[in-house]
Amino acid sequence: MQTVNQRPFRILGVQQIAIGGTDKSKLRRLWIDLLGLQFKHSFVSTRENVDEDICALGGSSNEVEVDLMQPIDLDKKPAVQHTPLNHIGLWVDDLPLAVEWLTAQGLRFAPGGIRPGAGGHDIIFIHPKASDEFPFSGEGVLIELVQAPAKIIQSLTVTT
Numbered sequence: 001m002q003t004v005n006q007r008p009f010r011i012l013g014v015q016q017i018a019i020g021g022t023d024k025s026k027l028r029r030l031w032i033d034l035l036g037l038q039f040k041h042s043f044v045s046t047r048e049n050v051d052e053d054i055c056a057l058g059g060s061s062n063e064v065e066v067d068l069m070q071p072i073d074l075d076k077k078p079a080v081q082h083t084p085l086n087h088i089g090l091w092v093d094d095l096p097l098a099v100e101w102l103t104a105q106g107l108r109f110a111p112g113g114i115r116p117g118a119g120g121h122d123i124i125f126i127h128p129k130a131s132d133e134f135p136f137s138g139e140g141v142l143i144e145l146v147q148a149p150a151k152i153i154q155s156l157t158v159t160t
Helices: 024-034 095-104 150-156
Strands: 011-020 038-045 050-057 064-070 085-092 122-126 142-147
Touching: 011 142, 011 150, 024 038, 024 050, 024 064, 064 085, 095 122, 095 142
Parallel strands: 011 064, 085 142
Antiparallel strands: 011 085, 038 050, 050 064, 122 142
C-alpha cells in the first residue's frame, strides 16, 4: 500500500455541487431566479434516473457547476432527491490513475465505472458506504470525481 505522500494524483478543487428535489422548478426558482446562477443546459438520463439543469457560478477556472436534479421516476433508484444535497464533485488531474490507486487503497466506488458525465467530462462516484471488500468510502457522502480538462489542471495547479 502506498502512503499518502506517494499519491499519484491531485484533487484540484470543487467541480460541482448537486442538489436534488422532487420538483426541479422550485430549485430553479431559488438558484437561477433568486440567486442568479447562470443556466447552461439540461441533461436527462434514464439510466441515472435524473432530469437535471446544469447551472454555474463563478467563471473560467473558478467556475463551479451547480446541478439542480429531480428524478424521472420517484419510485426508482437512484433517488436523486434524497438527500437534498445529493453529491459533491471534485476536479482530479488524472481520473484513471486516481481510480486505480484509490481502489488499491480499499476505496469503494459505486457501480458504473468511469463514464461520461452530464457536464461532458469523465466521472466516477465514490460510494457513500464501505463494504467488507472495500473498507473506505465517502462516509455517508456521495462524491463524484471528475476528470479536469487541461485548462483547469493548468489554472488550478500550484507551483512550488
